[in-house]
Amino acid sequence: MTTNKSSHIILASHANLLYKETLPIHWGAKNPIERGPVVASLTDKKRRNAIGTHSGTYAVYRALSIAAKKYPPMHKPDLENTYSPVKFGPYDSWHDPDKMVSIDPWGLDVQDHFKELMKNGHDIRPTIAVTQARLQIPEIYEAIDKGRLKIDGKIVTENKDIRVTKVALEPVWYLPGIAKRLNVDEGELRKVLFEETGGIFPELVTRPDLKIMLPPIGSTTVYIFGNPEDLSRSNVELTCRVHDECNGSDVFGSDICTCRPYLIYGIEDAARTAQRGGVGIIAYYRKEGRALGEVTKFLVYNARKRQEGGDSAANYFKRTECVAGVEDARFQELMPDILHFFGIKKIHNLHSMSNMKYDAIVGSGIEVINRIEIPMELIPTDAHVEIEAKKAAGYFTPGTKKAGDELKAVKGRDIEE
Numbered sequence: 129m130t131t132n133k134s135s136h137i138i139l140a141s142h143a144n145l146l147y148k149e150t151l152p153i154h155w156g157a158k159n160p161i162e163r164g165p166v167v168a169s170l171t172d173k174k175r176r177n178a179i180g181t182h183s184g185t186y187a188v189y190r191a192l193s194i195a196a197k198k199y200p201p202m203h204k205p206d207l208e209n210t211y212s213p214v215k216f217g218p219y220d221s222w223h224d225p226d227k228m229v230s231i232d233p234w235g236l237d238v239q240d241h242f243k244e245l246m247k248n249g250h251d252i253r254p255t256i257a258v259t260q261a262r263l264q265i266p267e268i269y270e271a272i273d274k275g276r277l278k279i280d281g282k283i284v285t286e287n288k289d290i291r292v293t294k295v296a297l298e299p300v301w302y303l304p305g306i307a308k309r310l311n312v313d314e315g316e317l318r319k320v321l322f323e324e325t326g327g328i329f330p331e332l333v334t335r336p337d338l339k340i341m342l343p344p345i346g347s348t349t350v351y352i353f354g355n356p357e358d359l360s361r362s363n364v365e366l367t368c369r370v371h372d373e374c375n376g377s378d379v380f381g382s383d384i385c386t387c388r389p390y391l392i393y394g395i396e397d398a399a400r401t402a403q404r405g406g407v408g409i410i411a412y413y414r415k416e417g418r419a420l421g422e423v424t425k426f427l428v429y430n431a432r433k434r435q436e437g438g439d440s441a442a443n444y445f446k447r448t449e450c451v452a453g454v455e456d457a458r459f460q461e462l463m464p465d466i467l468h469f470f471g472i473k474k475i476h477n478l479h480s481m482s483n484m485k486y487d488a489i490v491g492s493g494i495e496v497i498n499r500i501e502i503p504m505e506l507i508p509t510d511a512h513v514e515i516e517a518k519k520a521a522g523y524f525t526p527g528t529k530k531a532g533d534e535l536k537a538v539k540g541r542d543i544e545e
């Protein structure tokens with residue numbers, strides 16, 4: 129095992145740690161060389177120009193592997209044959225420092241964009257990867273059997289698989305841009321990020337010259353139906369669902385919310401759009417339980433069901449705030465960055481009832497034509513509390529919203545049931 133890493137710890141906590149080997153980053157610059165690569169690898173600390181490191185939360189597991197002496201710390205990934213099967217960009221959005229502040233568009237196919245630098249020993253790693261896959265989903269089989277979706281041998285194969293292109297995107301934060309998006313001072317943002325994570329990266333407060341941070345948070349996965357390059361063509365019909373992870377429903381089919389039904393309905397419609405010559409996109413964000421986490425979420429479920437009068441649409445949001453301190457921590461302001469990576473300018477069918485998502489998308493300069501709500505027949509019985517509460521709070525619906533006694537009357541199952 130190669131272990132020629134220095135054994136003493138450098139906290140990298142002083143601005144005088146600027147090395148001549150460090151490449152500058154000009155966020156939003158026209159081409160990758162002028163922009164400069166994000167170097168967050170740890171094999172040569174002098175060349176690092178970012179705070180944090182790759183793989184989001186999994187960086188901690190990599191550290192465990194190194195500590196357990198199962199992983200050579202000086203390992204550099206062999207990127208041969210790992211490149212994307214599809215070409216994306218560059219689009220105009222890639223050259224706008226304000227359009228994307230939470231991902232790095234040049235993090236896709238770094239072996240192409242930064243070939244010479246990598247030949248010269250720079251350890252530059254991808255933060256975006258693309259591959260192709262097929263989906264096998266029971267609800268989709270049903271949609272085919274009922275004639276809602278047809279087998280065309282192209283999007284839907286003979287054995288009812290859906291062909292997709294999938295894209296994984298790790299977060300890369302441009303801190304001045306994040307601060308601007310949230311309307312806070314950058315220095316204040318860095319201080320709070322440092323303090324409220326129990327002091328995670330000292331460079332946040334000691335190295336104001338480092339503007340890029342790779343936060344240890346979840347990534348985003350995108351599934352594309354049809355020709356991926358059509359996403360940037362506004363004359364091609366585009367169906368989109370922006371979905372925040374809900375493991376309980378998405379994977380396990382838990383019936384207290386509408387997450388899986390809405391997700392699968394989005395997949396079905398995205399495939400259908402591709403079949404009529406359009407393109408579909410499902411963006412899946414790892415923001416479990418409104419980005420408050422699953423422990424908080426389960427506590428809220430109990431609090432909702434045990435409160436006086438039982439689980440009711442009238443008190444839905446209040447219970448979350450009591451437990452978590454805030455109703456929602458997803459910061460939808462950052463969500464459209466993923467759409468801008470694909471050069472999206474117009475969404476014909478947006479599968480979402482959330483006013484926060486809609487406002488963020490439209491506010492980022494993307495036109496939305498139709499907003500699609502989940503069909504009533506797909507809502508599980510216990511999830512009517514959630515859906516009525518959301519509609520009453522301003523979520524989109526072409527139908528009617530309940531209020532007062534009518535809203536109070538929407539009740540969920542008891543905790544013992």
Ligand SMILES: [Zn+2]
Pocket residue numbers: 374377385386387388
């Ligand atoms: Zn859910």
